[in-house]
Amino acid sequence: MLRVAMPNKGSLAESAAEIMREAGYRGRRESKELVVVDADNDVELFFLRPRDIAVYVGRGTLDVGITGRDLLLDSGAPAIEAMQLGFGASTFRYAARPGVACSVGDLAGKRVATSFEGLVESDLKNAGVEASVVRLDGAVETAVTLGVADVIADVVETGTTLRNAGLEVFGEPILKSEAVLIRPAEAGANPAVDVLVRRLQGVLTARDYVMLDYDIRKDLVEKASAITPGLESPTISPLHDPDYVAVRAMVPRKRTNALMDELYDLGARAILVTEIAACRL
């Protein structure tokens, strides 16, 4: 049975549950459930603290897990990214009151508050800077107000929390993070993991692409195919009118309207967009 670590709460929990549900796996019936056995798919889901997931997967106790890249790297656990999951994007950055520092180089002798001690210590080491790291569990922005630290290093998504605390980011982002599927660094081939990865990739493709159908005059089909080449090649079907064909191709969701405009200008008509519920490429 494939053993999967799932975030039980926090920013990644809901989207992780959603992507697994869309990939056909059983979800939790209530938020206190710690283990879900999905016998139909031969999968067992363990709901754990996001920070602990890399520890379990790194030790090989669990086969795969969904966590943040920042949490994976912070843990130092021997686990690697198997795929990016397209949600939970954030940056990990230094911030301080205006004028306190411009780059990591200015942090010598300063106190840096963070919940990501591993990430910060390795960034300071890489920069050759000696600063003291104050490890806090959360709400680190307040550490500056309360005089416990001069600088913080934390997850920044919208920047609202920083602004509210009167802090500004400085320097380069320490890390760009997002939700990732992780597996043990030393694990051998596991067909059950390959199936999970293919299913998750199917969900991402179904989210990123739509199906486009249209009719076009036969002599314009090469030009139309160049606009909608599909993933491999568009499907061209005959219509009752011998001068026309129907074309069907997957197109990136973000470009749908621009492509429809271009096709219309070329002479395509009956241009239809349909959602893809699931796919396997």
Ligand SMILES: Nc1ncnc2c1ncn2[C@@H]1O[C@H](COP(=O)(O)OP(=O)(O)OP(=O)(O)O)[C@@H](O)[C@H]1O
């Ligand atoms: N706005 C955000 N705030 C915090 N973490 C975020 C955000 N967006 C994405 N993440 C990611 O979520 C993971 C942190 O999850 P975790 O559950 O530990 O903290 P949390 O979302 O802050 O929840 P809480 O602090 O309430 O327990 C990290 O990988 C982080 O990059």
Ligand SMILES: O=P(O)(O)OC[C@H]1O[C@H](OP(=O)(O)OP(=O)(O)O)[C@H](O)[C@@H]1O
């Ligand atoms: O840039 P923003 O969109 O404001 O999001 C980032 C903030 O959200 C998280 O805090 P959370 O609410 O999880 O509290 P915590 O610090 O106790 O983890 C994170 O630690 C930042 O403080």
Ligand SMILES: [Mg+2]
């Ligand atoms: Mg938090």
